[in-house]
Amino acid sequence: MGEPMGTQASTGSIVQTKTSNVGPVILFGPPGAGKGTQSKRLVELLAIPQISTGDILRENVAQGTEWGKQAKAAMESGNLVSDDIVCAMVAERLTKPDTRRGFILDGFPRTVAQAEWLDKLLCGKLFESTHGHVACEVPPVVVSLRVDYNQLLQRLTGRRSCPTCGTIYNVYSKPPKVADVCDLEGSKLVMRQDDREEVIAGRLKAYEQQTLPLETYYSAQGRLLKVNGDQPEKRITEEMLSLIEHGNHL
């Protein structure tokens, strides 16, 4: 199994772990659970890429690609995009060299069919460490972020993001210094189309019906790790890092 995680530097009480192979990290939870925020923190600490199928889909819609045209209606109504399109996008993304040490899947898989497809794809896949580029198999670490329903609603309706750097704010719990302006870029913050109240109910329903069964799927594999997403951001990151480290040495 992978070598122990390296210790390079410290950010607050969080130790950075940029030197070892990490393998696949699967992060799932309802819309608004904080998957995007936590993924970005882990990207910094582990130096592996975030692969957000929601972000890739939004880019495709914005650029008017064939995938984007097919996905647009489902996304606008809060439904899931077809497994075929999403799996093809992930397959393409995973061919990029930045995934050699590992990657964080944010919002994928979202159906049992996607999880089965991913299991097949990962079977036998080797991951490199930065020391000597030793390649080895690393089992996926599956983390389910759980958040109280009312918290979710507040997070979704209050969510704003910077179109330039992607920083995520919340008008209730994490406001920018100047209303509607990114602290880092000065860009005007935007609200996602599907964070409107009329779409949120559909997204939460899609989560319950199609994504929640993944808990049973990964539990049966003995892989499901639950994290309380109602805690402070930094605490959640610490718990996730610890799970990733232990998950790597199962």
Ligand code: AMP
């Ligand atoms: P997200 O940014 O992860 O909340 O995703 C936004 C929207 O993209 C979702 O409401 C779905 O319509 C679509 N989407 C993202 N990931 C997936 C996935 N793995 N499977 C199907 N649809 C997805």
